[in-house]
Amino acid sequence: MKPEHVIAELERVGARRVLVQAPQGLRGTAIQLSEELSRRGFDVVISGGPCWGGCDLALNEAVEVSADAIVHLGHTEFVKQSSIPTIYLECRYDHDVDVEQLVEKSIHVLRPAKNIGLGMTLQWLNLLERVKKALEDHGFSVFYGQQENGRLYPSQVIGCDYTAVKSVESKVEKFLIVGSFFHGLGLSMMTDRCVVVADPETMRVEDMTQIAKRVLMQRYAQICAFRGSKRVGVILCTKPGQKREGLATTIVSMLRKAGKDAYLLVLNEVDERFLPDEVFDAYVNTACPRISIDDNAKFKRPILLPSELMVALNLISWEELVSSGEYFRWCVKNG
Numbered sequence: 312m313k314p315e316h317v318i319a320e321l322e323r324v325g326a327r328r329v330l331v332q333a334p335q336g337l338r339g340t341a342i343q344l345s346e347e348l349s350r351r352g353f354d355v356v357i358s359g360g361p362c363w364g365g366c367d368l369a370l371n372e373a374v375e376v377s378a379d380a381i382v383h384l385g386h387t388e389f390v391k392q393s394s395i396p397t398i399y400l401e402c403r404y405d406h407d408v409d410v411e412q413l414v415e416k417s418i419h420v421l422r423p424a425k426n427i428g429l430g431m432t433l434q435w436l437n438l439l440e441r442v443k444k445a446l447e448d449h450g451f452s453v454f455y456g457q458q459e460n461g462r463l464y465p466s467q468v469i470g471c472d473y474t475a476v477k478s479v480e481s482k483v484e485k486f487l488i489v490g491s492f493f494h495g496l497g498l499s500m501m502t503d504r505c506v507v508v509a510d511p512e513t514m515r516v517e518d519m520t521q522i523a524k525r526v527l528m529q530r531y532a533q534i535c536a537f538r539g540s541k542r543v544g545v546i547l548c549t550k551p552g553q554k555r556e557g558l559a560t561t562i563v564s565m566l567r568k569a570g571k572d573a574y575l576l577v578l579n580e581v582d583e584r585f586l587p588d589e590v591f592d593a594y595v596n597t598a599c600p601r602i603s604i605d606d607n608a609k610f611k612r613p614i615l616l617p618s619e620l621m622v623a624l625n626l627i628s629w630e631e632l633v634s635s636g637e638y639f640r641w642c643v644k645n646g
């Protein structure tokens with residue numbers, strides 16, 4: 312979407328005061344857009360808080376400053392029904408990328424596989440056809456799918472959703488993710504196929520297999536440590552796309568049934584600095600799953616995902632979870 316479309320959309324919803332929100336890397340673009348909107352007569356307020364994904368909509372800030380609309384930069388629409396009109400302004404990189412060189416570097420890691428599942432992050436989606444063609448020119452067959460509810464673009468991956476590429480898993484021997492290490496790690500925790508990451512920004516190519524194994528070992532150690540806990544905080548996040556109240560409440564009941572002293576702990580930022588470690592021995596995190604995985608080293612106490620809790624409570628086996636392809640999914644089997 313271009314700024315003209317944003318302006319047309321803001322006019323359509325009758326907005327006068329607008330909250331502009333962007334992740335750290337797009338703050339410069341947010342300022343440019345804010346200048347343009349101000350020139351066009353809108354009263355602009357810039358959100359200064361963190362912004363981790365499309366799930367992290369600054370609804371509370373918008374209410375506090377009486378904004379009529381939010382313009383959210385850099386992510387695909389995540390929160391379908393927002394109480395304040397929200398315009399998602401997706402941003403894609405348009406600088407020159409030497410796709411052929413990136414693919415050339417990748418094929419050494421991809422071979423001897425012949426069938427490749429291709430995933431892209433939003434900012435690199437414009438490269439999809441070029442990467443596909445370059446791989447095909449080297450003799451690979453390339454597959455990508457569509458996320459089940461159509462919320463994301465074909466082939467698109469986000470930190471907690473890999474269904475678009477997982478849908479072609481049975482046809483491929485390896486996956487190639489064009490994007491960051493973060494996205495490669497996420498997919499490699501959801502599949503037994505080898506995942507290779509090619510980052511157009513740094514031109515680095517990496518096989519994620521060993522890294523994913525190491526992370527899974529750390530997660531298993533956290534599950535074992537959790538079993539010895541007595542008092543558990545079940546984290547309920549207030550961010551609009553991360554708030555899973557039903558799940559968090561169910562988990563509190565499950566933990567109490569299992570003999571733990573469990574409490575609902577509500578937070579906006581799930582950050583180790585705000586967790587009362589002197590009160591709780593461990594946590595279950597119903598917010599963004601990547602907080603538990605990627606920030607693991609920062610937390611002093613185990614901070615399990617709901618799926619990992621199922622293992623800790625012996626409702627499923629570790630092997631079952633790892634092979635399920637649902638590591639980040641929110642399903643809880645009542646037991």
Ligand code: SF4
Nearest residue numbers: 363364366470471599
């Ligand atoms: S990975 Fe986390 S921050 Fe990113 S969209 Fe998913 S829940 Fe939001």
